[in-house]
Amino acid sequence: MLTEALIRQGNVWKTLASCDGRRHFWGWLNSVFNKVDHERIQAVGPDRAASEWLLRCGAFVRYHGLDKWQQDYNGLPTGPLGKYKIQAIDATESCIMYKGFDYLDGLEHVEEIKFSKCMYIQDDCLQRLSETPSLQKSLLRLWIISCGNVTDKGVIALHKLSNLEYLFLSDLPGIKEKETTAQILRKSMPALELELDLD
Template sequence: MLFSRTRPLSVVRIVQTQVIQRSFWGWLNAVFNKVDHDRIKTVGPDRAASEWLLRCGASVRYKGFDKWQKDYNHLPTGPLEKFKIEAIDATESCIMFNGFDYLDHLEHVEEIKFERCIYIQDECLERLCRIENLQKSLQCLKIISCGNVTDRGIISLYHLKNLSSLFLSDLPGIEEKEQTLQVLQKALPACEVQADLQ
């Protein structure tokens, strides 16, 4: 009895469909992350960043407000200067390196959470750490289940001198766990570093 070494036609079609779907979503996510500098000038950095983050599936909390803003279609109206981003929850969002220009002029961000973000990688964290306003304002950072983050990206966090809390969990890309944590703790003595990297 002869066995075919080729895949059945139905399997080939399923694989092709999955590749096309991945390509489409990758393209769409890249579109969502394209920076509109004119929009930043028109509505201000906090409003433009809010639109970017919510478009990509993240949430924001504004300074002086308890409620998280999650719905792009219900962004608050009124004086734009009233709504300053204080916290960002990027859990399962599609934010990627291309969009990080939106963070450049945010002055009030104290908390950021990256959890299960498939596009967050070392270059994103390195870019984050070069933003002067975030070096001053960011106090709490959580990075959880981001498989593309390695030791290099985590070590770059030493630029965030005002961090008081750093939580790291389920980061399989980190290979030199103890050494990386030692570098961070030495560079950020006032920061409480919690790590679950087993």
């Protein structure tokens, strides 16, 4: 009886330790990290709440007037609410996902965003980004690198970022119509400097 219970328990641990088990656990945990807390946004303002979300998910932020990237969640600057405005986001290898993109609403000073090796960034994320009114006005530079779930559809959606000056696309296997997609962007955003490294 005891032996049977131990065997069953061992099988549970083997399941949890398997690749699929780990993937499921981390996917669940990352989903928890991306859950939007609207009360928190109201309490501390969009920049502070977004900073907490981004750092919780492994991204970095840089504030206006500061050269240093903020990497430590526990070291977030304190002071009057609204003092620190996010100027740049580096989401390299972070677990940010669509579910958390409501945190971007109300960020009025973000000039650059880098998505690099972000496994959860997909077309819906880029669509959501491009439909955020504050980012339509402020975002100037965007990098999308090695994000395997991004396709032509997501990149084309970026045309709504009317003030975007620079867009760098690299290592995106989901881009199948490189020339057509580039042509659509250049036609709808004539001032855009588009750099492609998609071979």
